[in-house]
Amino acid sequence: MENDSHATTFLDEVASLPACEKINECIQCGVCSGSCTTATQWEYTPRHVIALVRAGMKDELLKSNSIWFCVSCYLCTARCPRDIKPASIMHGLESIALKEGYKPATSTTTMYRTFSDSIVKNGRVYEFGFMFKYFLKTNPFAALKMLPMAISLLTHKRMPLTAKKVKGKDELNIIVNKLSAGGGQ
Ligand code: SF4
Ligand code: SF4
Secondary structure, three states: OOOHHHHHHHHHHHHOOOOOOOHHHOOOOOHHHHHOOOHHHOOOOHHHHHHHHHOOOHHHHHHOOOOOOOOOOOHHHHHOOOOOOHHHHHHHHHHHHHHOOOOOOOOHHHHHHHHHHHHHHHOOOOHHHHHHHHHHHHOHHHHHHHHHHHHHHHHOOOOOOOOOOOOOHHHHHHHHHHHHHOOOO
């Protein structure tokens, strides 16, 4: 736990991130936790995560498995009565945790990176390549379990075997680079 002199710093750090500025207006109603699709897996639910940020308990929070289970369903954000945007706060906290060397509790960040790499390379997600690379980086044996489904998708032409690049990929990458340079998460 951090001392009181650091508490404001952590709250300010989070509040300065995109779409996180209203964190201090949270009324702790718990609607986000009650709506969260994965909250049963979290050591601290979304409501509790926000309380820990406001209490300055950075290390305790970022060492926990919370935040990493956020699957970006945005139910919390759609339902929050104070327009707090908890999903953005979770992703902002992920950014802080990664920058400061905390180990992710799930492979979600690997999935995000593999997903965005596919978009940068092709201008769109190339599903077969994305899944292949994701399993290679995380759990190659899990890919074997997915093999029957992959074969079925390929034979029914529901998933192309080769990547198709979109027109205007270079322009898209200019946008992606500008977002990255601007500190996008
Ligand atoms: S729903 Fe909004 S106001 Fe309620 S606890 Fe969650 S973030 Fe706070
Ligand atoms: S966006 Fe994340 S924190 Fe919000 S309800 Fe969905 S999984 Fe939970």
